Amino acid sequence: MRKYRWGIAAALVLSAVVMSGCGKADGKQTQAVSESGAADNIGKDDRVVVVMGVSSEPEAGFDPAYGWGAGEHVHEPLIQSTLTVTDKDLNIGYDLATDLKVSSDGLTWNVKIRDDVFFTDGKKLTGKDVAFTYNTLRDTSSVNDFTMLDRAEAVDDTTVVFHMKHPYSIWPYTMAVTGIVPEHAYGPDYGEHPIGSGRYILKQWDRGQQVILEANPDYYGEAPKMKRVTVLFMEEDGALAAVQSGQADIAYTAASYSDLTVPGYGLLDCKTVDNRGFNLPAIPSGSVSEEGVPLGNDFTSEVKVRRAINIGIDREEMINNVLNGYGSPAYSVCDKMPWYEPSAKTEYDPEGAKALLDEAGWKLGSDGIRVKDGKRAELKFLYPAGDSVRQALAADTINQLKELGIDGQMEGASWDTAYDRAYSQPLIWGWGAHTPMELYNIYHTMEETGLAAYSPYANQKLDQYMDEALAESDLEKSYELWKKAQWDGETGITQSGDIPWIWLVNIDHLYWVRDGLKVADQKLHPHGHGWSIVNNVDQWSWEP
Amino acid sequence: MKLWNGRKSMVCLLVLFISLLAAVTIAGQLYKTEALVTDFSRKNMPPCFSHPFGTDWMGRDMFARTLTGLSMSIRIGLLTAAVSTTFAFLLGLFAASMGKAADGLVVGLIDLVMGIPHILLLVLISFALGKGFKGVVVGISLTHWTSLARLIRGEVLQLKESQYIKIARKLGHGGFETALKHMTPHLIPQLLVGLVLLFPHAILHEASITFLGFGLSSEQPAIGVILSESMKYLAMGKWWLALFPGAFLVVVVLLFHLTGEMVGRLMDPGALHQ
Numbered sequence: 001m002r003k004y005r006w007g008i009a010a011a012l013v014l015s016a017v018v019m020s021g022c023g024k025a026d027g028k029q030t031q032a033v034s035e036s037g038a039a040d041n042i043g044k045d046d047r048v049v050v051v052m053g054v055s056s057e058p059e060a061g062f063d064p065a066y067g068w069g070a071g072e073h074v075h076e077p078l079i080q081s082t083l084t085v086t087d088k089d090l091n092i093g094y095d096l097a098t099d100l101k102v103s104s105d106g107l108t109w110n111v112k113i114r115d116d117v118f119f120t121d122g123k124k125l126t127g128k129d130v131a132f133t134y135n136t137l138r139d140t141s142s143v144n145d146f147t148m149l150d151r152a153e154a155v156d157d158t159t160v161v162f163h164m165k166h167p168y169s170i171w172p173y174t175m176a177v178t179g180i181v182p183e184h185a186y187g188p189d190y191g192e193h194p195i196g197s198g199r200y201i202l203k204q205w206d207r208g209q210q211v212i213l214e215a216n217p218d219y220y221g222e223a224p225k226m227k228r229v230t231v232l233f234m235e236e237d238g239a240l241a242a243v244q245s246g247q248a249d250i251a252y253t254a255a256s257y258s259d260l261t262v263p264g265y266g267l268l269d270c271k272t273v274d275n276r277g278f279n280l281p282a283i284p285s286g287s288v289s290e291e292g293v294p295l296g297n298d299f300t301s302e303v304k305v306r307r308a309i310n311i312g313i314d315r316e317e318m319i320n321n322v323l324n325g326y327g328s329p330a331y332s333v334c335d336k337m338p339w340y341e342p343s344a345k346t347e348y349d350p351e352g353a354k355a356l357l358d359e360a361g362w363k364l365g366s367d368g369i370r371v372k373d374g375k376r377a378e379l380k381f382l383y384p385a386g387d388s389v390r391q392a393l394a395a396d397t398i399n400q401l402k403e404l405g406i407d408g409q410m411e412g413a414s415w416d417t418a419y420d421r422a423y424s425q426p427l428i429w430g431w432g433a434h435t436p437m438e439l440y441n442i443y444h445t446m447e448e449t450g451l452a453a454y455s456p457y458a459n460q461k462l463d464q465y466m467d468e469a470l471a472e473s474d475l476e477k478s479y480e481l482w483k484k485a486q487w488d489g490e491t492g493i494t495q496s497g498d499i500p501w502i503w504l505v506n507i508d509h510l511y512w513v514r515d516g517l518k519v520a521d522q523k524l525h526p527h528g529h530g531w532s533i534v535n536n537v538d539q540w541s542w543e544p
Numbered sequence: 545m546k547l548w549n550g551r552k553s554m555v556c557l558l559v560l561f562i563s564l565l566a567a568v569t570i571a572g573q574l575y576k577t578e579a580l581v582t583d584f585s586r587k588n589m590p591p592c593f594s595h596p597f598g599t600d601w602m603g604r605d606m607f608a609r610t611l612t613g614l615s616m617s618i619r620i621g622l623l624t625a626a627v628s629t630t631f632a633f634l635l636g637l638f639a640a641s642m643g644k645a646a647d648g649l650v651v652g653l654i655d656l657v658m659g660i661p662h663i664l665l666l667v668l669i670s671f672a673l674g675k676g677f678k679g680v681v682v683g684i685s686l687t688h689w690t691s692l693a694r695l696i697r698g699e700v701l702q703l704k705e706s707q708y709i710k711i712a713r714k715l716g717h718g719g720f721e722t723a724l725k726h727m728t729p730h731l732i733p734q735l736l737v738g739l740v741l742l743f744p745h746a747i748l749h750e751a752s753i754t755f756l757g758f759g760l761s762s763e764q765p766a767i768g769v770i771l772s773e774s775m776k777y778l779a780m781g782k783w784w785l786a787l788f789p790g791a792f793l794v795v796v797v798l799l800f801h802l803t804g805e806m807v808g809r810l811m812d813p814g815a816l817h818q
Binding site: 240260322396 | 582583584587601602757761762763773775776777778779780
């Protein structure tokens with residue numbers, strides 16, 4: 001009995017230690033939260049706490065040369081000013097610029113800039129800073145293409161001239177995401193201590209946790225209504241937890257969470273050009289690239305097969321199945337953009353698709369799968385491993401194609417092999433940007449190989465239209481050429497044309513928004529579920 | 545009364561355990577195609593009569609996926625445990641019967657492999673081999689032989705001192721011949737027990753490396769894949785995605801562990817007194 005008594009005493013002591021340990025930990029945690037600034041921002045009428053995904057944190061800081069704003073996922077740089085801006089319909093407006101002229105050969109851009117803009121360290125922003133920024137980006141940017149720029153030149157304090165290597169009519173779209181950095185304060189640590197002239201100042205950045213932005217008191221434009229913007233970086237489930245515990249005012253979420261309800265929050269549904277689609281290699285197999293990567297696919301090299309797949313996919317059903325209804329059908333890489341060719345839209349037509357496959361000689365076999373010359377109609381869809389939405393899109397595509405008599409499998413692949421394998425197999429991609437350059441990147445052939453960059457395909461007519469579009473001095477007119485590149489009445493990349501890529505859906509970007517927060521109207525979000533939402537955070541407000 | 549003694553009930557239990565494990569393995573094979581079927585009309589269903597383990601976000605039947613995953617785990621476990629055991633046996637024998645230099649080499653190798661954390665080495669090997677089935681199998685096989693090899697080596701060292709081995713050597717049998725002919729029969733029980741006890745390790749490591757994303761590919765119905773996918777959905781209250789596969793993984797591992805212990809006790813009752 002004595003022994004047991006000691007045992008019990010020991011257990012009591014132990015549990016007391018454990019519990020006090022827990023208590024301490026709890027205390028620390030609450031302290032940490034209030035320190036992080038999240039807690040004391042809640043409920044104030046000029047502050048907002050935004051939750052983004054962890055991948056949205058700019059790894060190299062807030063330096064445009066390393067992808068801030070002008071990276072793979074474009075957005076307004078907030079801390080820096082830009083020469084131009086894009087409006088809600090993606091038309092070009094002015095920020096720093098007051099006038100924009102291009103020479104008739106498209107090789108010289110003449111930009112007048114405002115005279116009344118100061119960096120937050122008190123120095124004036126002049127043409128020199130603009131020229132410095134563009135010349136630096138041309139030399140160092142690893143994420144955005146500035147190869148068309150020969151040099152930028154500051155003629156005087158308010159005039160900048162861009163000399164281009166070749167005509168590039170959509171230059172204003174590059175200007176809209178390129179933040180202007182100060183020549184006098186730019187160095188290797190600029191990313192961590194950015195100085196700009198934009199609407200916000202970087203107040204604090206705790207890597208891996210949060211970014212605090214404060215309104216720039218000397219901003220030359222309309223003063224931001226939100227004085228303090230705290231951005232937290234969390235995984236999807238963490239973001240949900242932050243909303244459920246009331247720590248965030250607006251938090252990103254995915255369609256799979258959309259059937260939950262969070263008291264005090266509503267779901268904001270932002271339309272996007274964040275599309276998902278897959279490539280169909282348009283040349284027969286047998287050849288290899290210079291690196292020895294096999295190119296082409298015998299089944300998808302037949303244009304009738306590609307057309308059949310395009311009209312054989314029920315996009316509405318896919319949106320309901322995979323996205324819980326939060327999406328819109330995609331027919332091109334640039335739906336609803338000013339350069340979108342509306343005839344790309346197709347109707348779901350399973351009978352038509354079967355007829356096309358019959359025509360192409362793919363007859364139904366005994367197991368319900370089509371065959372031609374002893375070959376089965378089958379496709380293996382790749383998706384980036386870990387992306388559950390793309391996996392589900394692949395699964396639904398396979399289910400739908402089976403109805404047409406096409407057998408399918410899917411396989412998760414990592415990006416280090418996916419690019420190569422996509423030369424001979426369909427891969428579920430995500431695209432969508434605020435520039436027509438994306439059409440060029442996907443469909444224009446490359447000089448070295450004579451094939452398009454991501455999936456084997458070539459059409460000289462298309463190349464010609466896109467080259468002309470880039471050479472066109474009038475932006476509005478260039479849109480017509482971009483449209484013609486998609487379909488000119490005879491050839492193109494739409495259903496009646498070569499259809500080397502199948503576009504499935506545009507994924508809505510979803511956010512939990514605290515009741516009372518008025519999020520200003522959003523332009524169509526590009527690919528990347530991150531900083532786009534705060535493009536106009538200066539115009540957000542709290543309802544009284 | 546004495547008819548139904550401890551040993552007999554243990555044998556019965558053992559048979560029961562083994563047949564349970566065999567049943568899971570075979571059932572998993574039968575459900576292989578069903579486990580891959582996606583049907584969006586039945587997505588996110590909680591457990592019900594037609595889907596006892598519920599369905600996931602693509603409408604895949606979790607019962608079929610769990611069984612197939614376990615079956616895959618068991619088969620990978622079998623393969624890797626067999627390879628590991630062979631490896632351990634040969635190295636242990638080699639170390640103990642081929643002289644000082646060989647012994648030093650093998651002991652050094654054992655210490656080297658044991659010195660690096662298992663999971664780290666596993667991730668490295670699997671990643672270097674391009675992940676997937678090959679990466680997992682080679683990774684686990686190359687990391688799990690050490691403790692058994694050490695055991696075999698100790699056993700052989702002990703055997704070397706026994707009379708019948710000494711006599712065999714004196715009669716002119718070579719080192720290798722003695723080892724194979726006279727020592728091996730003595731080592732079989734240890735090897736068998738070691739083999740079975742390797743299973744739980746192998747299975748758990750297969751699941752964890754896959755969970756971490758360095759193992760089997762994400763379209764395969766492996767337990768590690770199922771569990772890592774379910775993480776995201778737990779926050780939404782979809783508990784069935786993790787509970788059943790997780791619990792059954794534990795059950796399978798436990799069954800293997802108990803089986804190993806029982807085999808050990810049945811084959812080598814003296815082990816209890818050591």
